[in-house]
Amino acid sequence: MPILRKTLLLLVAVASTTLAAGVQPAYRIVVNPANPAAGLPRAEVARMFLKKVVAWPDGLPVTVIDLERSSAVRQAFSRDVHQRDAEAIAAHWQTAVFSGRDVPPPIARTDAEVLAFVRANPGALGYVSATAELAGVKALTLR
Amino acid sequence: MHSSRLCAASGALALVGLLLAGDARAQANGEHYSLRGFGGWALGRTDNNNMFGYVASGDTEYNNYDFALNLAAQPADKLSVRAQAFWGEDLRGRRIDLDYVFAEWAQSPKLKLRVGKVLSPFGLYTEIYDVGTLRPFYLLPQFYSGTTGLLPKAYLGAGLTGVMSLGDEWELSYDAVGGEVRFQEIPAVVVVGRDPATGLPLTENQELQLIGRDMFGGRIELGSPTHGLRLGFSALHARVEQSVNGGPREPYPAADQATLANAFLQYERGPFTLRSEYFHAFADTVDLTSGYAEASYKLGRHWQVAGVYDRGRLSPEAGTFYASLPDQLKRHESFGLALNFWATPDVVFKVNGYSVHGNQSARSANPGVDAALGRLDDSTLVLVLGAQFSF
Numbered sequence: 220m221p222i223l224r225k226t227l228l229l230l231v232a233v234a235s236t237t238l239a240a241g242v243q244p245a246y247r248i249v250v251n252p253a254n255p256a257a258g259l260p261r262a263e264v265a266r267m268f269l270k271k272v273v274a275w276p277d278g279l280p281v282t283v284i285d286l287e288r289s290s291a292v293r294q295a296f297s298r299d300v301h302q303r304d305a306e307a308i309a310a311h312w313q314t315a316v317f318s319g320r321d322v323p324p325p326i327a328r329t330d331a332e333v334l335a336f337v338r339a340n341p342g343a344l345g346y347v348s349a350t351a352e353l354a355g356v357k358a359l360t361l362r
Numbered sequence: 363m364h365s366s367r368l369c370a371a372s373g374a375l376a377l378v379g380l381l382l383a384g385d386a387r388a389q390a391n392g393e394h395y396s397l398r399g400f401g402g403w404a405l406g407r408t409d410n411n412n413m414f415g416y417v418a419s420g421d422t423e424y425n426n427y428d429f430a431l432n433l434a435a436q437p438a439d440k441l442s443v444r445a446q447a448f449w450g451e452d453l454r455g456r457r458i459d460l461d462y463v464f465a466e467w468a469q470s471p472k473l474k475l476r477v478g479k480v481l482s483p484f485g486l487y488t489e490i491y492d493v494g495t496l497r498p499f500y501l502l503p504q505f506y507s508g509t510t511g512l513l514p515k516a517y518l519g520a521g522l523t524g525v526m527s528l529g530d531e532w533e534l535s536y537d538a539v540g541g542e543v544r545f546q547e548i549p550a551v552v553v554v555g556r557d558p559a560t561g562l563p564l565t566e567n568q569e570l571q572l573i574g575r576d577m578f579g580g581r582i583e584l585g586s587p588t589h590g591l592r593l594g595f596s597a598l599h600a601r602v603e604q605s606v607n608g609g610p611r612e613p614y615p616a617a618d619q620a621t622l623a624n625a626f627l628q629y630e631r632g633p634f635t636l637r638s639e640y641f642h643a644f645a646d647t648v649d650l651t652s653g654y655a656e657a658s659y660k661l662g663r664h665w666q667v668a669g670v671y672d673r674g675r676l677s678p679e680a681g682t683f684y685a686s687l688p689d690q691l692k693r694h695e696s697f698g699l700a701l702n703f704w705a706t707p708d709v710v711f712k713v714n715g716y717s718v719h720g721n722q723s724a725r726s727a728n729p730g731v732d733a734a735l736g737r738l739d740d741s742t743l744v745l746v747l748g749a750q751f752s753f
Contacts, residue, residue: 262530262588269587271471271525271533280439288707302588306707307630311587313496313752318481318489319444319462320523322396322434 245295246346248359249334253341254279258360265301267344269311270321279342283324284333292330292348300361394436401429402494404712404748410739411732412724414716415501416452418744426452426748428492430461442466448492454547461491462516472524479516483523483537483581484596485624485639491515494750498635498658498668498700500712501746504723505641505652505674507546513622514543514598517577531588538580543600545572553730562735565728569607572614574600579622590630597623602645616684617645633660648678658700666710668700674722688733690740694722709751716744 248264250256256275259267266272267281274280286293288309297305312323327333330347337343338355347353404426406418413419417426428450436442446461464478481489487506490496506513519541526534550570557564583594599621604614626639635658643650651674658668676692678684684692698716705711718724721733724742732738 260530265587266527271527273471303590304632307590309707310496310630313493314490316396316398316434317400317430317432317446317493317496317752319432319434319446319464319466320489 243349244299244361245349246292246299247349247351247353248344248346248361249337249353249356250345250359251337251341251343252355252357254357256359258362260362261300264344264359264361268300268324269308270324275342282340282343284336284343284345285324285326286333286346287326287328292346296346396434398432398434398753399430400432400493400495400750400752401427402492402500402748402750403427404500404746406744406746408724408745409743411726412718412721412739412742413453413726414718414724414742414744415504415507415746416454417501418746419453423453428452430492440468442468450492470524472526474523475520476523477520479518480521480539481516482514482543482598483521483539484513484579484598484622485581485641486592486626486628486637488513488515493752494712494748495708495710495752498656498666498702498712499670499698499714500748500750501714503639503652503654503656503670503672504694504696505639505654514545514574517541517543519577528584532584532586535583535585535594536580537582537596538578539598540578543574543577543598545574547571562731565731567727571605571608573603573605573611574598574620575603576601590628592628593626595623595625597621616647616682620645634658646679647682648676648684650674650676652694660704664704666700666702666704668698668702670696670698670700672696672698676722687730688738690721690738691725691729691733692722693720694724695719696723708753710749712746712748712750714744714746714748716742716746718742718744 254275255277263272268283272281288305294305297303297308301308315321316323327336330351333345333347334351334356337345404417406415406423406426408414408418408420411420417423428448430446430448432446434442434444443465445463448457448459448461450457460479462479462481464476464480466474466476468474483489487502491502491506494500501507517539519539521537521539523537524535528534548570550568552566552568554566555564556562577598577600579596579598581594581596583592585592602614602617602620603611605611621644623642624639629636638655640653641651654670654672656668656670658666660666674694676684696716696718698714700712700714703711719741721729721738721740726732726738729738
């Protein structure tokens with residue numbers, strides 16, 4: 220009986236750890252360290268990435284940077300933040316470009332390119348994989 | 363007129379060439395211009411003498427292609443310039459044009475002023491008229507691209523546009539425009555008299571350009587990017603003039619004033635997309651109603667199936683020229699099916715088939731005469747095989 224109880228407890232512990240790992244976002248949202256913001260609502264971040272909010276509360280222009288459409292990190296970010304898949308967001312930008320309404324954010328190929336862009340631009344907003352080393356940038360909490 | 367278009371397009375090309383000589387990826391490098399484009403080619407065939415969508419006839423038509431280069435530049439923080447040069451050929455002939463060229467002052471996302479030749483904010487497709495990677499069918503619904511040619515791609519003038527957030531999930535976008543619109547050129551068959559021997563009408567093919575002067579209108583749209591939903595209304599009102607075969611402007615006999623109104627709905631969620639629109643054109647002596655519903659579903663990453671139902675009706679006032687047309691020339695009903703293969707999200711191969719009833723959009727070279735002689739087929743089957751891309 221004690222063996223059965225220990226086995227069950229072990230199984231519950233393993234399942235909890237797996238579930239906890241499952242809800243860990245695959246990305247982190249990053250800003251320049253000079254940016255006073257600590258966290259932002261999901262919808263606000265989505266609007267910034269769609270260029271519908273173009274300034275931070277202190278008036279500094281928002282300059283967003285995206286990852287390539289095929290990136291698994293972008294897919295995860297898009298599903299969480301835009302609540303649409305990356306293809307739907309790409310179609311949104313195609314419509315904006317060819318209707319002459321807007322152009323999409325610049326595209327970085329790697330986390331390192333995103334981090335370099337965010338370090339160099341005080342109003343920058345980007346996202347990188349959860350495992351990226353966040354040297355010289357600040358992680359933003361999604362509310 | 364043709365040479366001025368050629369000059370305009372050549373100028374745009376030169377500008378594009380200069381930019382290409384620099385770095386087409388400059389936008390990705392943090393500079394302020396971008397270069398994009400789209401194009402396509404199609405083979406079209408009908409099962410009788412009727413033409414459909416300007417890409418299909420009883421002879422297999424191979425000569426359907428188009429290509430556009432799109433340029434966006436941002437010379438100052440709030441100022442941007444946009445241009446799109448278009449080249450294409452189909453049964454209407456060769457077309458070289460600037461789809462648009464305008465400057466935009468963005469005070470904020472809520473208020474932007476645009477001046478120049480600007481795409482008409484009307485319905486779902488007018489601003490992405492030729493972009494095949496944003497729709498399941500090679501051809502647009504007939505109100506956009508049919509023989510009535512009633513939707514102007516662009517206006518010459520000024521407009522205000524903006525988008526306003528309505529809470530976390532919803533937003534309101536709006537456009538108000540004023541100026542002049544050029545409708546699609548219509549190859550019209552005009553009755554110029556009667557054959558004295560047979561009494562049959564004598565006809566002449568003419569290129570009819572309708573112009574809407576003193577135009578004003580706009581679009582209002584409620585949308586939720588999160589839910590993939592767009593719904594709204596658009597309308598344009600103008601004084602109508604015509605130019606026949608590139609000649610001087612003159613009053614258009616069928617209408618002094620015209621109003622175009624439209625309601626639209628789009629729902630996109632995952633692999634599923636639904637679009638539907640209703641149009642009504644009110645003119646002095648003739649009204650035109652049209653509507654379509656289009657649904658598509660993506661099966662995995664590559665395959666897509668789609669269907670469309672499209673219907674239109676011309677309702678002329680009694681005693682007018684249009685009232686004398688045979689009924690089959692005043693109605694359109696079609697069912698279309700598509701099977702598409704998306705090689706990548708930016709390259710798609712399309713197999714589209716339509717069953718068309720009525721001759722408002724599917725018609726022979728001389729539909730009036732053919733209808734009078736009872737030799738105009740009321741039903742037409744259409745096959746369109748094509749590829750479209752964007753970058």
